[in-house]
Every structure is written in C-alpha cells, then in structure tokens.
Amino acid sequence: MITGTSKNLGVIGYPIIHSLSPAMQNSAIDAAGLDAVYIAMEVSPEELTAAVKGLRATGFIGWNVTIPHKTAIIPLLDEVDENARAIGAVNTVVNRGGKLIGYNTDIIGFCDGLHEKGVSLKGKPAVVLGAGGAARAVLQGLMLEGAASITIGVRNPQKAASITKDMPLKVPVQIVDWDSEDMNSALKDTAILVNTTPLGMAPKTEGIPPVDWGVLSPSAFVYDIIYTPAETRFLKEAKSHGHDTQNGVPMLVGQGAAALSMWLDTKPDRTAMRKALEAALLAKEKAQA
Numbered sequence: 001m002i003t004g005t006s007k008n009l010g011v012i013g014y015p016i017i018h019s020l021s022p023a024m025q026n027s028a029i030d031a032a033g034l035d036a037v038y039i040a041m042e043v044s045p046e047e048l049t050a051a052v053k054g055l056r057a058t059g060f061i062g063w064n065v066t067i068p069h070k071t072a073i074i075p076l077l078d079e080v081d082e083n084a085r086a087i088g089a090v091n092t093v094v095n096r097g098g099k100l101i102g103y104n105t106d107i108i109g110f111c112d113g114l115h116e117k118g119v120s121l122k123g124k125p126a127v128v129l130g131a132g133g134a135a136r137a138v139l140q141g142l143m144l145e146g147a148a149s150i151t152i153g154v155r156n157p158q159k160a161a162s163i164t165k166d167m168p169l170k171v172p173v174q175i176v177d178w179d180s181e182d183m184n185s186a187l188k189d190t191a192i193l194v195n196t197t198p199l200g201m202a203p204k205t206e207g208i209p210p211v212d213w214g215v216l217s218p219s220a221f222v223y224d225i226i227y228t229p230a231e232t233r234f235l236k237e238a239k240s241h242g243h244d245t246q247n248g249v250p251m252l253v254g255q256g257a258a259a260l261s262m263w264l265d266t267k268p269d270r271t272a273m274r275k276a277l278e279a280a281l282l283a284k285e286k287a288q289a
C-alpha cells in the first residue's frame with residue numbers, strides 16, 4: 001500500500017509507456033514488503049533539467065534513466081561513478097541526502113549474465129558485435145571481468161570508431177568489418193561472442209548478425225543481450241553448433257536489482273522480478289500480435 005511514508009522511485013525516459021521497469025521493480029518491492037513505490041515518468045529532452053530539479057526537490061530517493069537521457073543527465077548530477085563516466089552513460093541515480101550520484105547498472109547486469117552461467121574471462125579474448133550504447137556497457141563489463149583483448153565487429157567500422165576514442169581502454173580493442181578476414185581470425189580464438197545489435201529482436205525476429213559458425217571457436221560462450229524473444233535466431237544457431245548460451249533477461253533483471261539494492265539497501269528477490277518481467281513481456285507480445 002502506498003502511504004505518506006512511502007519512498008518514491010521511478011524511471012525517466014521519452015517515450016516511457018513501454019517501460020518494463022515498473023512491473024519488475026514493484027514486484028521486488030512487494031516481495032520484500034518495502035514501503036516504496038516505482039513509477040514511469042515521461043520527460044522530454046527539453047524538460048530534463050526541470051525534471052531533475054523537481055525529483056531532487058520532491059525527495060525522490062532514486063530513479064532509473066533511459067533513452068534519450070542517459071548521457072544528457074550527466075552534467076545535472078553532483079557526482080558520477082567511475083564506470084558510468086567511462087561509458088558516458090548513467091542509467092541509475094541515487095539521491096544520498098540531497099546529493100545526486102549517477103551509476104550505470106547495465107554493466108553489472110551484463111556481468112550477472114556471465115556469472116549466472118559460471119563464465120570466467122580472465123586473460124581471454126572476446127568478440128562483440130555492434131558498437132552502440134549497450135556495446136559500451138558490455139565493453140566495460142568485459143574489461144572488468146578481465147578479458148585480455150576485445151574485437152568489435154560492425155557493419156561500418158568508420159561510424160563505430162568513436163567507441164574506442166571516447167572510452168578509457170584497459171586492454172587492446174580493435175574495430176573490424178564483420179565481413180572481413182580479421183573478424184574470422186578473432187572468432188577462431190575467442191572465449192566469448194556477444195551480440196549487442198538489435199538484429200533478431202521482436203518483432204523482426206528473422207534478423208541475425210553474420211557469423212561464420214564454422215570458424216567460431218567451438219568452446220566460445222555465446223551471449224545475446226536481446227531479451228525479446230528469449231531465444232533469438234542467433235542463440236538458436238549457437239546452440240545448434242554446440243555452444244553454451246545466455247540471453248538478455250538476466251542482464252535486464254540484474255541492472256534493475258542492482259539499482260534497487262542501492263536505493264533501498266535490500267537484496268531484491270530476482271525470481272519475483274524475473275516472473276514480473278516475463279509476464280510484462282508476454283502482455284507486450286500479445287498486444288503487438
């Protein structure tokens with residue numbers, strides 16, 4: 001029940017009506033019996049400064065930040081954590097006694113997906129497909145996990161060049177055309193292949209990034225950060241070639257759980273969050289059909 005003492009949480013974005021976060025976060029709040037509520041707030045780019053001022057003034061204890069505000073919000077905060085600064089994107093704000101601190105829990109969520117499957121990347125090479133916003137979080141996650149080198153395969157290497165210019169890199173990172181021989185050399189030795197492109201995401205489930213499965217190291221772990229459908233064509237193909245796989249659901253749950261634990265100092269019930277997320281995804285699929 002929402003009362004006068006309930007702590008306020010939410011997500012800002014534009015548009016926001018399709019956000020799955022309210023269902024997922026309120027399920028964890030309910031499961032833990034916490035006195036808090038999480039709502040979706042539509043904030044246009046023109047109103048971002050006013051909205052942040054308002055959330056601070058009304059004492060919101062924290063909020064998530066989604067497209068298109070993840071970078072624009074940075075100068076409006078009092079402090080930004082090192083990992084969020086490295087990728088130039090904040091997806092979680094924590095209000096600590098009036099001080100607004102920005103974090104990026106997509107990085108944590110991505111790593112959760114690896115830990116869930118017992119994958120260790122220490123000292124090993126990695127390959128990432130795509131170089132957009134999510135790829136930056138994945139890149140940072142791979143570096144935190146100790147990957148020795150990273151190859152980014154894209155359709156347009158020139159366009160992707162900013163990713164390596166903007167981010168502080170702890171290991172060698174090369175950007176290659178995903179139809180090139182360089183790509184095949186990287187696939188041959190890699191310990192992991194991660195898809196961060198939207199190819200294969202619902203409703204265009206026929207999409208798949210180009211991978212020569214005959215070349216990919218047989219022991220490579222294959223990770224698709226897409227969460228709808230739960231099994232993309234990319235993951236189906238990987239499984240049929242004998243690879244262990246992970247989808248984007250644990251990353252989505254993990255980023256939400258990490259945010260909630262920072263706001264409410266709690267250990268969120270991930271099973272409840274996952275169930276609520278899956279129900280919300282199903283409802284979304286039915287609405288689209």
Ligand code: NAP
Pocket residue numbers: 106109130131132133134135154155156159196197198199201225226227248249251252253255
């Ligand atoms: P984004 O910033 O638009 O970047 C997409 C990347 O994919 C770019 O490198 C883009 O290349 C490439 N790409 C897009 N369409 C392509 C196509 N038709 N052919 C080849 N390359 C294509 O998107 P994003 O925010 O990174 O999100 C990417 C995916 O990650 C989405 O499916 C999203 O749902 C998922 N995601 C999942 C989670 C999670 O928690 N599981 C979190 C964040 C994102 P160009 O620059 O050449 O267009």
